[in-house]
Amino acid sequence: MFAVENGLLGDPRLQAISDAIRVIPHFPKTGIMFQDITTLLLDPVAFKHVVDIFVDRYKHMNISLVAGVEARGFIFGPPIALAIGAKFIPLRKPGKLPGRVISEEYELEYGNDRLEMSTEAVKSHERALVIDDLVATGGTLSASINLLERAGAEVVECACVVGLPKFKGHCKLKGKPLYVLVEPTQLDEITF
Ligand SMILES: O=P(O)(O)OC[C@H]1O[C@H](OP(=O)(O)OP(=O)(O)O)[C@H](O)[C@@H]1O
Numbered sequence: 001m002f003a004v005e006n007g008l009l010g011d012p013r014l015q016a017i018s019d020a021i022r023v024i025p026h027f028p029k030t031g032i033m034f035q036d037i038t039t040l041l042l043d044p045v046a047f048k049h050v051v052d053i054f055v056d057r058y059k060h061m062n063i064s065l066v067a068g069v070e071a072r073g074f075i076f077g078p079p080i081a082l083a084i085g086a087k088f089i090p091l092r093k094p095g096k097l098p099g100r101v102i103s104e105e106y107e108l109e110y111g112n113d114r115l116e117m118s119t120e121a122v123k124s125h126e127r128a129l130v131i132d133d134l135v136a137t138g139g140t141l142s143a144s145i146n147l148l149e150r151a152g153a154e155v156v157e158c159a160c161v162v163g164l165p166k167f168k169g170h171c172k173l174k175g176k177p178l179y180v181l182v183e184p185t186q187l188d189e190i191t192f
């Protein structure tokens with residue numbers, strides 16, 4: 001794990017979080033170093049560190065809406081939303097949400113996809129936080145910001161457990177702040 005500029009330099013919780021994330025080479029495609037957060041979920045201490053750090057950061061920021069990106073943002077978003085007293089809104093892959101939805105297409109490290117959001121979920125001028133497990137190219141977060149802004153929300157920040165700095169995802173976020181807990185070591189970022 002590299003030091004990330006997140007105000008937590010020297011915090012031992014970051015090492016515990018980093019140690020709990022498994023790296024799988026060549027998944028789901030050759031050349032991808034897959035950051036597997038399912039092993040973090042097996043470690044309740046490290047999992048709780050993640051939730052605690054985000055809750056401490058966001059509890060006094062007057063956030064009324066936490067949006068989580070399918071699928072792995074559904075794991076971290078709800079406990080954070082509950083703890084800070086905000087509603088949780090799922091941003092879903094195409095065709096999963098009933099009722100009126102808006103959608104945004106985006107590019108990924110390994111393909112294209114689309115995200116959808118219920119229009120009735122958001123009130124105008126709500127202060128929103130976007131949560132996902134990982135940011136790579138920033139395509140997913142960028143689509144999430146667009147959905148929320150189209151519905152009238154103000155996106156305060158995007159937060160992810162893992163950042164892959166080589167993809168420069170923060171550049172796609174329309175100037176919105178990106179808060180990341182850990183970044184992989186150089187060894188973990190070697191592609192084959
Ligand atoms: O910054 P980006 O390049 O947009 O990539 C990040 C996204 O990729 C992964 O999800 P994926 O699309 O693989 O979907 P999944 O969670 O359903 O597996 C990850 O959970 C993020 O949502």
Ligand SMILES: Nc1ncnc2[nH]cnc12
Binds near residue numbers: 034036109134136
């Ligand atoms: N390297 C990676 N590991 C896990 N999830 C990802 N999503 C995009 N790139 C990823």
